[in-house]
Amino acid sequence: MLTFETKCYENDWEFVLHSNRMRQILDRCGHTFQEKTVFINNVSSPSKVKRQADKLIRAGLLDRWIHVEDHAASILDFFQLEKPDFNGGYYYSIAELAGIYFCNTPFLLHFSSDSIPDSSDHNWIPAAMQLMDTRKDILVANATWDYRYEHAAEESFTSLDGFYLGYGFSDQCYLIRTADFRQAIYGEQHALSARYPIYGGELFEKRVDSYMRNHQLFRITSMQSSYIHRNYPVQANLRRKIKWRLLFNRPIE
Numbered sequence: 001m002l003t004f005e006t007k008c009y010e011n012d013w014e015f016v017l018h019s020n021r022m023r024q025i026l027d028r029c030g031h032t033f034q035e036k037t038v039f040i041n042n043v044s045s046p047s048k049v050k051r052q053a054d055k056l057i058r059a060g061l062l063d064r065w066i067h068v069e070d071h072a073a074s075i076l077d078f079f080q081l082e083k084p085d086f087n088g089g090y091y092y093s094i095a096e097l098a099g100i101y102f103c104n105t106p107f108l109l110h111f112s113s114d115s116i117p118d119s120s121d122h123n124w125i126p127a128a129m130q131l132m133d134t135r136k137d138i139l140v141a142n143a144t145w146d147y148r149y150e151h152a153a154e155e156s157f158t159s160l161d162g163f164y165l166g167y168g169f170s171d172q173c174y175l176i177r178t179a180d181f182r183q184a185i186y187g188e189q190h191a192l193s194a195r196y197p198i199y200g201g202e203l204f205e206k207r208v209d210s211y212m213r214n215h216q217l218f219r220i221t222s223m224q225s226s227y228i229h230r231n232y233p234v235q236a237n238l239r240r241k242i243k244w245r246l247l248f249n250r251p252i253e
Helices: 019-029 046-058 072-078 094-102 125-134 149-154 191-195 204-214 236-247
Strands: 002-008 035-040 064-067 107-111 115-117 138-145 156-160 163-166 173-177 218-229
Touching: 002 019, 002 094, 019 046, 019 115, 035 046, 035 094, 046 064, 072 094, 094 107, 094 204, 107 115, 107 125, 125 138, 125 163, 125 173, 125 218, 138 149, 138 163, 138 204, 149 156, 149 218, 156 218, 191 204
Parallel strands: 002 035, 002 107, 035 064, 138 218
Antiparallel strands: 107 173, 115 218, 138 173, 156 163, 163 218
């Protein structure tokens, strides 16, 4: 039983909630999901984003959307956290915590808004779930990032049934047992976790990495499957809006 989730925010929701992209990402996962959810986070016009998400629900590409800020207080309380705890990393963390809070299945697959599987030729998901069922010291699984298999090997200390085994956690892509992450595990620190971006403060992925290292819990990374992480161009929405307004002779808002 597996849930798929992704998220969107002000600068990327028009890309994320485009039906072609959502169909592509789900097809490339090559797996049947019991639930497909998008988390709407930090947008200026929630009603507009919700209407677009509703279109994907009607198309069968999503089962639900959740506006994160509507539930933020309950989520923080559940995980025994407060907004200042993130030291500037709140908006980089709250959607991920919302995904765990609302997940109804034993496993959860997360892709960040700017990440997508490369293909479904080597479906790593069932094999990873099987390993995680037998090895409780494996906390997370993911595909390799941007075809950097040599880097993934360097980050590991051994291999296991088609996966590299080591430490590390990324919010770009993760497959987790939901129950593990519904615990109060987000208050720990580790010196090696300081490698995460300073601008993110005490963000979600840094907290998880610290917890893993402190308790000798591991990550498995596929030796055959990759995902692609590409930042959306910041000005893309503006350029498209200008083109649209000029085409229909309307003022640019």
